[in-house]
Amino acid sequence: MAIKCKAKMKDGMVEVKALMKHEMETGLRKDSKTGEPIPAHHITEVVCMHSGSELFRCNMGPAISKNPYLSFTVSGPNVGDTLQLSYVDNMGETDSGEAVVK
């Protein structure tokens, strides 16, 4: 499952929107059957790369909603450029996705 992302040029800035599939478990909940605490499992970092360098980064805590949504505007990329997004979570799992600026 890849990160779903869209990038659009708007008023000279690139607007990037991304949706990720992730539980974003806070570590504060308990299993309703066993009563055992459910370990925290959440994305920690999302990075957007453009032409080999970092354009934007988001550090996420467990208070980001399940299936995280992220949007940001940045200047730099041009229409037709490809942006790469990737995340890593606190268990070391990763995922990535791409968007071409429209």
Add this chain to the structure above:
Amino acid sequence: MKRREFNFRLASITGFGVGIASGLMPISVLANWPTAAFDTETTEDAANALFGESGMIETDAITFKAPDIAENGRVVPVNINVGLNNIEEIALMVPENPAPLVSTFVMSNQSNVAVGTRIKMGKTSPLVAVVKADGKVYTASSKEIKVTIGGCGG
């Protein structure tokens, strides 16, 4: 708090391993997640952990778009507009959450940016943004967002 640090250390290690093995992950993903800031219990401590204790400037150049009443505290859409120059980092906080720091958005010297995400809110609270721009630290807070109590007792 200990557990979270442990988790994170574990993550750093395994994350590194997975990244190298799959060859997919950019090296920059492995930079430090601000553990200390995410572990604090007040917005002030979180801001200090992120940007140092040099004091914050109140500004109306930071504006929020968020619902008056959150339909569901699990998913509260939040947008922040920052009308400042040379923005380096934006921190989003919910003072009434057990750990106020929700996320930080890091960029290099951008101007007039907007960021948005969806967040969990345990109870009714305003939002606070702390922004590092042009070497200074700015802050603003939103109006209160009411988190609804479920109606059906079930």
Add this chain to the structure above:
Amino acid sequence: MLRKYAILLGAVMALAWSSTYANPEDDRMAFEKYFTTKFPEVPLNDFQNGIYSVDPVARADWEQIEEFPPYELAIDAGEAEYNKPFANGKSYSDCFGDGAVRGQYPYWDSERKEVITMELAINECRTSNGEEPLRWNKGKIAELSAYMSYISRGQTVDVKIPEDDPEALAAYERGKQFYYTKRGQLNFSCFDCHGTGAGKGVRLEKLSPALGHTTHWPVYRSKWGAVGTLHRRFGGCNRQVRAKNFKSQGQEYRELEYFLTYMSNGHELNGPGARR
């Protein structure tokens, strides 16, 4: 014993209601009029947005979610599943063509003498091709349903009750009776909350009007953190009023869906949806 009495009372009232109106089309027009009278400021085609048609505060929240709705992941997953061949080499397209078929469901099958919903048809497509049926409420079936609903957007709800088959009308009537019967320890009928109570708050949550209720399913509910089917929601409502739950895709809920979808005839399909 007393509870049974109350349920009976509810059933009697429901019958009283049904005898007031002679046929489904009269029912539908009375149903529509109830809501257009109650919410005169809401354009008829906005009712398919459920609670957001009558609650501007919640609507602002929802519109922000709709900028990149969480069900998009489910649509993608559903599309991938739809195009994956079965073990026998066939696929869903052998049953549903391009898959844009939401507008054809639910329908009355005069040979089988039962209501066929899209989710039922999805599983029957699987089993007739030697695949295991999917679980009804969430997961793959909701994702397939989300994809098929998405590509069916813009179709018009047009449930038919074949006049030459009195058993179709009887199924509709049973669905209608279910809808108006007070049930459960809390003694609510579907209409109590989504008719009488529509637009008013339980705590600060406004209750959605029933007109247009079926157009946007399946739905990604923030509460579920995933897409779920209409019958999953029926079950949730029944549990909330502390009533007996019925099996998803059993006769009761299929006939309820038949009635309730008929009530939204003429409305545009706009699923999948995002809700609190």
Add this chain to the structure above:
Amino acid sequence: MIKKTLMALSLATAMVLGSFGGGVAFADEEAVNHGKSVAFNRQKGNCLSCHMMDDGDQPGSQGPPLIAMKLRFPDREDLRARIYNPLEFNPNTIMPPFGLHNILSDEEIDAIVEYLYTL
């Protein structure tokens, strides 16, 4: 599962209390406080779901605000009956029959009446 247990528990409590009949005497203030807590409890009266009342946070708007109750319902038994089985007064009401359907025990309904009379 938990819900079922809770319901069974509250039913059991109701039965125990019921079997002691009127033998349990509360001091007024105690009864009022008890009534308020039952009224506000989401698994019990959950009155705030539909009614604006007292200092309750985020009240609903399905039913009328609960104010001046003593004035509006001078007959205590009448008010009690409207909670026990509101269908008796209006067969179409959406208010649950709290006594008839064992949502609340007799003792809990008495305590709520006690509390409502302070509003």
